[in-house]
Amino acid sequence: xxxKMNSKKRTITILxxxxxxxxxxxxxxxxxxxxxxxxxxxxxxxxxxxxxxRISGTGIASADDVINIYPECTGTxxxxxxxTGDRVEQxxxxxTIQPETDGxxxxxxxxxxxAYYAAIQLYLRKGLTYEESEIALEQDKSIxxxxxxxxxxxxSSSDTVYLSAxxxxxYTFLQNDLSYVNTDDFEKLPSKYQPEIQMALSSYESAQDAxxxxxxxxxxxQSSLIGDSDTLQELADEAYRTRESAYEDYxxxxxxxxxxxxxGNENAAPMESAAESAWSYYESTADAYDKAVSQVNKAVQAExxxxxxxxAYETAQESTEYASENLSTTLDEAAxxxxxxxxxxxxxxxxxxxxxxxxxxxxxxxxxxxxETSGIVTGLSAAAGDMVLTSAxxxxxxxxxxxxxxxxxxxxxxxxxxxxxxxxxxxxADAEAILKGVYNATSSSSGSAxxxxxxxxxxxxxxxxxxxxxxxxxxxxSFDFTVPSRAISxxxxxxxxxxxxxxxxxxxxxxxxxxxxxxxxxxxxxNAAIDGEITRDTYVIVLCTEAIQDGDMVRMKESAE
Amino acid sequence: xxxxxxxxxxxxxxxxxxxxxxxxxxxxxxxxTICDSFMTETEIFYNYGAMxxxxxDSIYTANSVALKLIPDRVTLKQYxxxxxxxxxxxxxxxxxxxxxxxxxxxQIGIALTAxxxxxxxxxxxxxxxxxVYIILMLMPYQxxxxxxFLVSEQLGFSGTRWAVILPGIxxxxxxxxxxxxxxRIPKAYLEAARLDGAGEIRIFLHIAVPLCRNVxxxxxxxxxxxxxxxxxxxxxxxxxxxxxxxxxFLSQIRSGDxxxxxxxxxxxxxxxxxxxxxxxxxxxxxMSYSGVKT
Numbered sequence: 007x008x009x010k011m012n013s014k015k016r017t018i019t020i021l022x023x024x025x026x027x028x029x030x031x032x033x034x035x036x037x038x039x040x041x042x043x044x045x046x047x048x049x050x051x052x053x054x055x056x057x058x059x060r061i062s063g064t065g066i067a068s069a070d071d072v073i074n075i076y077p078e079c080t081g082t083x084x085x086x087x088x089x090t091g092d093r094v095e096q097x098x099x100x101x102t103i104q105p106e107t108d109g110x111x112x113x114x115x116x117x118x119x120x121a122y123y124a125a126i127q128l129y130l131r132k133g134l135t136y137e138e139s140e141i142a143l144e145q146d147k148s149i150x151x152x153x154x155x156x157x158x159x160x161x162s163s164s165d166t167v168y169l170s171a172x173x174x175x176x177y178t179f180l181q182n183d184l185s186y187v188n189t190d191d192f193e194k195l196p197s198k199y200q201p202e203i204q205m206a207l208s209s210y211e212s213a214q215d216a217x218x219x220x221x222x223x224x225x226x227x228q229s230s231l232i233g234d235s236d237t238l239q240e241l242a243d244e245a246y247r248t249r250e251s252a253y254e255d256y257x258x259x260x261x262x263x264x265x266x267x268x269x270g271n272e273n274a275a276p277m278e279s280a281a282e283s284a285w286s287y288y289e290s291t292a293d294a295y296d297k298a299v300s301q302v303n304k305a306v307q308a309e310x311x312x313x314x315x316x317x318a319y320e321t322a323q324e325s326t327e328y329a330s331e332n333l334s335t336t337l338d339e340a341a342x343x344x345x346x347x348x349x350x351x352x353x354x355x356x357x358x359x360x361x362x363x364x365x366x367x368x369x370x371x372x373x374x375x376x377x378e379t380s381g382i383v384t385g386l387s388a389a390a391g392d393m394v395l396t397s398a399x400x401x402x403x404x405x406x407x408x409x410x411x412x413x414x415x416x417x418x419x420x421x422x423x424x425x426x427x428x429x430x431x432x433x434x435a436d437a438e439a440i441l442k443g444v445y446n447a448t449s450s451s452s453g454s455a456x457x458x459x460x461x462x463x464x465x466x467x468x469x470x471x472x473x474x475x476x477x478x479x480x481x482x483x484s485f486d487f488t489v490p491s492r493a494i495s496x497x498x499x500x501x502x503x504x505x506x507x508x509x510x511x512x513x514x515x516x517x518x519x520x521x522x523x524x525x526x527x528x529x530x531x532x533n534a535a536i537d538g539e540i541t542r543d544t545y546v547i548v549l550c551t552e553a554i555q556d557g558d559m560v561r562m563k564e565s566a567e
Numbered sequence: 568x569x570x571x572x573x574x575x576x577x578x579x580x581x582x583x584x585x586x587x588x589x590x591x592x593x594x595x596x597x598x599x600t601i602c603d604s605f606m607t608e609t610e611i612f613y614n615y616g617a618m619x620x621x622x623x624d625s626i627y628t629a630n631s632v633a634l635k636l637i638p639d640r641v642t643l644k645q646y647x648x649x650x651x652x653x654x655x656x657x658x659x660x661x662x663x664x665x666x667x668x669x670x671x672x673x674q675i676g677i678a679l680t681a682x683x684x685x686x687x688x689x690x691x692x693x694x695x696x697x698x699v700y701i702i703l704m705l706m707p708y709q710x711x712x713x714x715x716f717l718v719s720e721q722l723g724f725s726g727t728r729w730a731v732i733l734p735g736i737x738x739x740x741x742x743x744x745x746x747x748x749x750x751r752i753p754k755a756y757l758e759a760a761r762l763d764g765a766g767e768i769r770i771f772l773h774i775a776v777p778l779c780r781n782v783x784x785x786x787x788x789x790x791x792x793x794x795x796x797x798x799x800x801x802x803x804x805x806x807x808x809x810x811x812x813x814x815x816f817l818s819q820i821r822s823g824d825x826x827x828x829x830x831x832x833x834x835x836x837x838x839x840x841x842x843x844x845x846x847x848x849x850x851x852x853x854m855s856y857s858g859v860k861t
Binding site for chain 2: 011014015018019021022025026029032033036037039040043509559
């Protein structure tokens, strides 16, 4: 019995030892075992820094300058010459319409319309827009009307009847004037062109005379040339050397004679003769040198005169050429002016021969619809065979130089400091944007009550309907506490961050995530400035391998070796 | 069979049934705890969620409680979470050991010396002190809890483990038991030892204590289990939750994960069980010795 009891106790003792040993081992290695299962975090200290708070958003580009093209009559579209997205030039045919006619139409509408557009084109070449061209055309027509009335002393009554005859007459005069320009019959041109033409002509003739005179002078200078000055200079140099040599010979002879005289040499007399001969030779060489120098000077002078005459001749030629161009330009301007007047008269003829309400038809009885401006066709609302009304546009044109607008919503807090004129960059297009205005978000949009709508004007490589992503830098401030934006989370209690809390245990440190509610002061997408119960020693959890909550145990990420 | 035998048999059967029922009643919680510690969280929520009014958005809870012995799906995840994944429960286990072992050992030591004094030395003062001990023994410990808290605060160890250990080592119940058994030691043994030249300490250590071995083991068992399962004292005295024993976590059944509580409970009862099995015979003998009239 006692033996059995001892055996039992021994077994229990062994079990107890094993149990406590196992628990002890698990306790000592609990850190190691547990860490393998803990989520791994990346954290950093809160630091001060600058935040470039950006506002960004996406919107659809809509064109500003959209023109509705209305048909001039009710009818059926016979032919549609364009489709949506086509780029058209001003005056280009858009479509032809088969009108519902009543038999009173003028069939010369096509030519008249072309003449009308030709007059518009004259003004468009001056850089005016289509609307300005129409206004200028109206003004010139009224001025022309006054001139015609003044010239033909017409009275107010029955102006229309006399006007047609006067216009016809003026039309003929203008055609004659144009022919005078072409045949250089300047004096027959109307007096308003004379002063300029005469001045240009006078300048041209003067230039021609000057050129002739310069040519003569140049010829004379050429004929006065006596030779190459360089060659003559070489001869003069040679003469100089000869003179110098002769002088040396003379000195030698003279010194020899003097020596002979002084030494009482009996050959002094021949030496004297030799010296005199040397002197005579020297004098002749000196004369030759002087003549050579004189020749050189004359040659140089002649060359200079010829050079000046040549330059004057060239200048006279340029002047003549300039005067000729001036005269041509003056004549061209006069011709252009006359042609413009002819066009205006043609329009007057068209308009006086037709009433405002008469439809101008093409030869085949259709009415052509032309593009009033260059642009892109959008909003094509009819196809060939469709019925169209004068009250409904057939299509819409976006002007070539049209700007676009983009709008999106942002928080009222961010929009508070925005002012029109701030630039924004377009991320997904080669374009620029400028803030045009800040408006209350409409109830029909997706915005809430505390949101504002930002309206941008966009220019660049943009098409209507294109989705554009814009961003603008709004705020640039220094903040005491900044953290990476991805460290900030949100829940029902508001915005918060998770910070690292350390607790020491007998077997080492334990790390826990602790939630701290914060307020985001600014955010540029990369870093955010926050405010809350944080200090510089706060260690913020930035990344975690799995979702963690307040109080969860975590482990630090191992630093790369 | 005579009427007397029949009657005896009926009585026995009734007693058997009664005791059997009582046994099942006593054992059921233990068996349930062990079996449910192998259940999944879903099954626990389903079966016991209604009892504890536990609600979860992702787990279905039955309207009534179902006591289930055999799990639908056996899992060791609760034990893995208790022992491996989280070291929290291991630390709490050792906190229990740190509290229970010193209290048990020191209480036994102090009680033995006190009881030797009460048993060996007479006098009216001794009788009065022993009477005070008995009165204190009759009081529930909750009565002395607040005075203990105030004293520990005055002495400056309030909020620490010493606030639990120091009051715990001075217990009257072991003194009472040891005194009764010490008195049963024949005086002749002690006189003979004294005559041989042994002093009081030697007599106490080599004669009195070995003769009280069974009672010591039984008292040790009882004291350890009492200390192992204490909740109020550490809850009141210890502020830092990291120093609190596992018994406190097990008592907070509503706030914890049921599955973890079952697993931790099974794990927590193992030391008590082992100690009981080790000293089972000594416990019986010790209780019987202390009950014999001197």
